[in-house]
Amino acid sequence: MMGEFDAIRPYDDAEVPAVLARLLSDPAFLDILTHFRFPRQAKTFGWLLKPLIARRLRREFKDVTNVATLQDKVEFYVDHTIDRATDGVTYTGVEQFKSGSAYLFLANHRDIVMDPAFVNYAVYHAGLPTPRIAIGDNLLQKPFVSDLMRLNKSFIVHRSLVGRREKLASYQLLSAYINHSIRHDCASIWIAQAEGRAKDGDDRTDSAILKMFHMSRKDEPFGETIKALNLTPVSISYEYDPCDQAKARELYIRATKGAYNKAPGEDDVSIAQGITGYKGRVHINFAPPITELFEDTKQLAIEIDRQILGGYRLFPVHYLAYAQWADADPELQVPAAADVFPAAELEKARAEWLRRLRECPVEQRPFLVLQYATPVRNQYRVKAGLSL
Template sequence: MGAFDAIRPYDDAEVPAVLARLLSDPAFLDILTHFRFPRLAGAFGWLLKPLIARRLRKEFAGVSSVATLQDKVEYYVDRTIDRATDGVTYTGVEQLKAGSAYLFLANHRDIVMDPAFVNYAVYHAGLPTPRIAIGDNLLQKPFVSDMMRLNKSFIVHRSISGRREKLAAYQLLSAYINHSIRDDGTSIWIAQAEGRAKDGDDRTDSAILKMFHMSRKDEAFGAVIQSLNLIPVSISYEYDPCDQAKARELYIRASTGSYSKVPGEDDNSIALGITGYKGRVHINFAPPVTEYHEDTKQLAQAIDRQILAGYRLFPVHYLAYAMWDQQDTALAVPTADKLFPTDELARAQEEWQRRLEACPVEHRPYLVQQYAMPVRNQYQVKRQAEVA
């Protein structure tokens, strides 16, 4: 057994057997049937599932490598993106070099689509896609684990409770990330913090940065980070399909002090995040972190500046900021009508109003916060740059 077998993605030799297992899994076929034929799946699922399985076996026959599988899957990813967005743009991808491996550290808003959009940008730039960090809390069904590990995902053990076990898990994760970049020459995608930024406040968790260094304790922290080609990535959604659910969770947390997920909640978030309307999407790749940073706090601040500054603000963000009760009066934030054409702003006002009306009154402050927070954050970064 290899050192990383418990967490690593599947390799090429494992692809045929895992594909065969997936295409025989009733739960996986049931999900596909409901996704492809939502109105017919209930009454005719018994008939549709074998037909879908037969078609997929034919389509994926002969697939014997992860790269070939991703080539096949890319058609479906592109089609899903076309259906659920008004276009995807990206900046900074031209700086990525063939033959180099990077540590993509990104803000986190959507469980599946965040790394999917980074993959989309890298793939269409003609470069190998990164390996993706995914929490084991999302892999409760065997077919989900198979599906994600086929697509170059590796497992982050978050459900471990014991201190010693947690330490060992993070040590292994650190070793794997360093091994992937330095020895395998394969890039990594990981979120800047555990869990999505449901309030729109994108901040890097110092514990994540500390983890990168754990397996190389005999080396200086700053030198380890420099060796990993760390690239801060900003992922911007014009509209978040899960914004109402996030507002509800934030309201319950604020009202009761805690929030407990119901069974299947993550599955629903994944499905809605993939298929729900996102408007425009933008991905910005900042330059690699080359400056020497003494500690995690200093590095986290530098990464935050890059991610917050690289976030693409759409009209809806300014509309939300204008009605937010936590505006920073020291910031010179212009109104939306000063920045966007009349027709673009009118469309945004209509969609924003629709979302507000669909949100229970008591949840609305948290919906507004999600869209307003990136405005305050970005203009604070701009002000700090002007003062420095």
Template sequence: MGEFDAIRPYSDAEVPAVLSRLLADDMFLDVLTQFRFPKLAKAFGWLLKPLIAHRLRKEFKDVTCVSTLQDKVELYVDHSIEQATDGVTYTGVEHLKNGSAYLLLANHRDIVMDPAFVNYAVYHAGLPTPRIAIGDNLLQKPFVSDLMRLNKSFIVHRSLTGRRERLAAYQLLSAYINHSIRNDCQSIWIAQAEGRAKDGDDRTDSAILKMFHMSRKDEPFADVIRSLNLTPVSISYEYDPCDQAKARELYIRSTTGTYEKAKGEDDQSIGLGITGYKGRVHVHFGTPITENLDDSKQLATEVDKHILTGYRLFPVHYLAYAMWNEREPELNVPEADLLFTGAELAVAKVEWQRRIELCPQEQRPYLIVQYANPVRNQYRIKAGLPL
């Protein structure tokens, strides 16, 4: 058994066997049937499942490696993006050079679509897609683990409770990330913090930056970070399909001090995040951080500046900020009508009002903060104020 076998993505040699296992997995076929035929699945699932399995076996019979699989899947990803967005744009991808590997450190709003949109940008730029960090809390079903590891995902063990076990897991993770970039020349995508930024306040967890250094502690921290080509990535959604659920969670946490996820809640978030309307989406790739920062907290502050300034603000963000009771007059944030055309703003006002009306009155402040925080953060950086 190899050093990284417990967490690494599947290799090309493993692809045919894993695909065969997936297409014989009853739970996986159930999910596909419900997704493809939501109105017929309950009554006719017994008939539809074998037909879907047969079609997929035929379509994927010649797939023998990860890159060919990604070429096939990309058609479905592009279709999903076309259906659920008003277009995806990206900037800075020219900073990524073929033949080099990067540690892509991104803000985190959506469980599946954050890395999917990064992959979309990189793939369409003709570059190899990164390996994707995914928490083991999302891999409770074997078919989900198979699916993700086929698509270049590797496992982050977050559910371990023992201190010694967690330390060993992060040591292994650190070694794998370093090995991937320096030995395999394969880029890595990882979120800047565990869990989504449900209040729209994107911040880098310095513990993650320390983790990158764990397996090379005999080397200076700044040298290790430079060797990994740490590149901040900003993913901006005009609208968050999960904003109502996030507002509810934030409200419950604020009023009770805790929040317990219902069974299947992560699955619902994944489904809504994939299929729900997002408006426009923008992905910005920064340049690798080369500053001589020997302290993880200083580095976290620098990464935050890159991610927050790279975030694209849409009309809805300014509309939310204007409603926010914690807005800061000294930031001199302009009114939305000074930045956007009348037609663009009119469309945004209708959609924003619809979302406000969908949200229960007591939860509305937690909906507003999700869209207002990116404005506050970006303008604080512009004003030279601390975050």
């Protein structure tokens, strides 16, 4: 029997063996793995390496018959990638979660793959079930990517629909699925606070997303629906963004030409850069679930922003960028980096920040500064009780 959520839901345990078998014989998937594992030899010896990698993976995953076992296996690779590309991951707020409860993690959005991966990492290492992850269909161009993501608890958000009626039906289904997942399946959800990454470092909640949560529960007051979902604002802070130069370039082109057209395969490059690029330290903060009853999406969005921006961890680089930002707010009492951080930590950050500035074309530099300075302004506005 076709379930109402079959078009978007993650794969369930019974589907795992067949999907794994399909993945491990997909030439495009094996090609990417070969290039990732053996970047130098892949061009010349790819034909030889591909079957070897496939055989090794089949052996390694032969006993995997459900999603939980798969995630245990994958966690080893995730931890390895995190070790290689960060100076450590810290998280706060996980102790408040109760096992047997499900949460709607609403997070700021800076990186396509790593945002949900870091939330998963924090939740997994706290010994709790990992959330189901919302992912836009614009990122699922290749069948193996869709298989891979749905195996790893991802569900699909249809963003590429054009017609108003189709969009509405898609949001309705998404709303029903999120409510069903939390209330009925007792399975948590991760979703970004807005469509697309905050490339200028300005993390804001899109009230259309909050409206979508309520769409399938119109018979219930808005505030009650939100309360029942255990909506938990999440702040993900990267010390350094591996895609910051690409974002500065895009912001510069938008500012000077009025529009920016993505090149084919640009998302794939961002994904690879985001996974493997150096991030410095990473911090994830989980605010308490929202229990206050909000009458409308605007008021709720303001409160979520307050929690996300207030819970964001500012690193030395953020203060260094703020100090040279042309749009810094003189009214805000922002201390100098030297008054907040020890000298050795600050020195290391200054060297890395200057390196990034040097790598950035002069005309694009203000947009690099903007990305790192904006979270400082936002957090100090929250601290001062000013409107955002």
